[in-house]
Amino acid sequence: MSNIPENLRYSKDHEWIAVDGDVATIGITDYAQHSLGDVVYVDLPRVGDKFDTHESFGSVESVKAVSEIFTPLGGEITEVNDGLNDTPESVNSDPYSAGWMIKMKMANSGEADALLSAAEYEEYLEASA
């Protein structure tokens, strides 16, 4: 069973979003890391890059495949997790903490309300299983 922390928001692209004021921290969920397998490379944007909602902001590569990652919200990148250059495997071992990917200043903080709750994400996973 996937680990789905209560305090986070989720997207249907299997990202998690931690909202703190107008800043969102974003990573991929336990379910996503498990489906990808061993992550070996994470390609992230630069600080200052601006994205609309549901734009590809980077990619996660496992040994076998590459998957694009999409912004669950629009906004400007304020920080990226450079640590993933050296330890991309954190995405597997600790997806909700050390495996975080980007922080964004949200263009419209109201957007966060439209994201899935933990219960809704769990339901979504069950329905698509």
Added chain:
Amino acid sequence: MSENELKRTPLNDAHRALGGKMVDFGGWDMPVQYKAGVIDEHLRCRTSSGLFDVSHMGEIWVVGPGAISFVNRITTNDVTKLVEGQAQYSALTNEKGGIVDDLLVYRFGEEKLLLVVNAGTTEKDFAWISSHHSAADNCTIENASAKFCQIAVQGPNALKILQQITETPLEAISYYHFSEGKVDGVDAIISRTGYTGEDGFEVYADPKFAEQLWNKFLALGGFGDGDGILPCGLAARNTLRLEAAMSLYGHELGDDITPYEANLGWITKLAKGDFIGRQALAEQKEAGPKRKLAGFEMTEPGIARDGFDVYVNDEKCGVVTSGSPAPYLKKNIGLAFLPPAFTTAGQEIKIDIRGRKVAAVVVPTPFYKRRK
């Protein structure tokens, strides 16, 4: 069983019980990885041992007084050089010299050869071989794929593990040789071959003993211990063979790729007499192939994948056939077809990774060579 249903090896239940992540591989329901994951599976095979279900591979018997001359006519290597108990890497070629498949030819006797071909191409190969076979060849051909399971135990501990359940002296079997004997009381062909770049064995037996042998290997290999044997899925099989720069049909090999292009000149014996594709291959050897397979490693962050374009001096000049992170070497490596002038080690190239040109350099192959 409907035509759309995936084929299963006799170890299908065993894979599921081990938590194998099952995928459609050329019409076969196979584990791409188990619980340990591709990186651990790969590393364990290099440092200890890995266990592979390769029962999906195809086996074709060629039996009769004309067996050797028939197989010599449809393959590139020289079958007359084989001695009993020896196996030979070879290729089936078409009239244009393109590779129908790569295969192993095992010599059991003067009138008995076994061809071991790729899983996804077994039907195609058998149809191809049949279409070039007639009564005049003085031998019979039989697609015996369903009569064999095949389990590969590979890695530095492979011999030690297998020796515990066979009286056949394994040290006496040289690389690319085989012996018939009993494994765990079961009639088997014990072949010192593999697709990992490690020492190891491939064991062929009646499918009804597949689970028995599989479970025995896991138990004797210490599966579950810190450095014990791990079952390895297709993903690890692919990264292991890529580190060893072994070709994979559909990537480095195909109907429009010749042995010379794929660096398989060493299995192409033009002097042995006529064989299908010989004329075309002789012409290509004379003129020199227009492209050749080369190994490369990325010198900037990025992973090349199959089908990505290769650039030299801003000009598109080749294509990646296989690309992946190399778990043991901890580099991102790949194979690509390039104009021969660009295949010298040290040649700087760029790989187009989703629109970004990322630097790489041609390196000698194999990328990985085990210490003997």
